[in-house]
Amino acid sequence: xxxxxxxxxxxxxxxxxxxxxxxxxxxxxxxxxxxxxxxxxxxxxxxxxxxxxxxxxxxxxxxxxxxxxxxxxxxxxxxxxxxxxxxxxxxxxxxxxxxxxxxxxxx
Amino acid sequence: xxxxxxxxxxxxxxxxxxxxxxxxxxxxxxxxxxxxxxxxxxxxxxxxxxxxxxxxxxxxxxxxxxxxxxxxxxxxxxxxxxxxxxxxxxxxxxxxxxxxxxxxxxxxxxxxxxx
Numbered sequence: 668x669x670x671x672x673x674x675x676x677x678x679x680x681x682x683x684x685x686x687x688x689x690x691x692x693x694x695x696x697x698x699x700x701x702x703x704x705x706x707x708x709x710x711x712x713x714x715x716x717x718x719x720x721x722x723x724x725x726x727x728x729x730x731x732x733x734x735x736x737x738x739x740x741x742x743x744x745x746x747x748x749x750x751x752x753x754x755x756x757x758x759x760x761x762x763x764x765x766x767x768x769x770x771x772x773x774x
Numbered sequence: 775x776x777x778x779x780x781x782x783x784x785x786x787x788x789x790x791x792x793x794x795x796x797x798x799x800x801x802x803x804x805x806x807x808x809x810x811x812x813x814x815x816x817x818x819x820x821x822x823x824x825x826x827x828x829x830x831x832x833x834x835x836x837x838x839x840x841x842x843x844x845x846x847x848x849x850x851x852x853x854x855x856x857x858x859x860x861x862x863x864x865x866x867x868x869x870x871x872x873x874x875x876x877x878x879x880x881x882x883x884x885x886x887x888x889x
Binding site: 708709712754762763 | 778805814815816817818819822824829830864868875876877878879880881882883
């Protein structure tokens with residue numbers, strides 16, 4: 668089975684940086700995904716890590732350490748539109764999602 | 775152009791009724807999924823089909839029955855609806871791409887309310 672933990676809520680100021688941590692315990696590992704979900708909308712893909720290290724994509728970066736069962740999503744230069752829930756998910760075809768971290772960006 | 779579409783967007787019904795949710799994707803993907811997202815925002819896989827063949831069947835009451843008439847469509851039929859079935863149901867599709875990963879594209883969701 669999969670056990671995925673991430674903080675419930677985070678608040679940050681516009682222009683700041685926020686780091687969302689995710690720890691997981693899995694019976695097998697095929698990759699780790701981060702999805703963004705705005706209130707009332709569908710999740711959308713942000714990033715994928717399968718090897719250790721940092722993947723950078725514009726203002727968003729994701730890091731993975733397989734030995735520690737740990738990942739983080741880094742959001743830089745926060746904008747109001749980044750206020751959303753961020754979901755950590757582990758797996759391949761069968762994704763197990765964490766409960767999501769609601770990020771609120773304040774002016 | 776809508777990539778993954780679902781109908782209806784909202785569904786309000788009485789306990790005990792039978793209802794269906796339809797999903798279509800125009801991305802040419804081979805794999806489709808149904809997820810349930812409850813009031814605590816927990817997104818949980820229910821079923822997955824690959825080329826019309828069931829490949830994931832989680833512990834879901836047998837009142838829920840998926841049907842895939844072709845690889846672009848995956849419908850969900852629910853019998854004898856219960857209060858606990860109230861949730862948002864998301865359809866998704868995927869295809870392993872050149873990046874080697876199975877990015878899933880989600881539909882807009884169907885908010886089911888059982889009274």
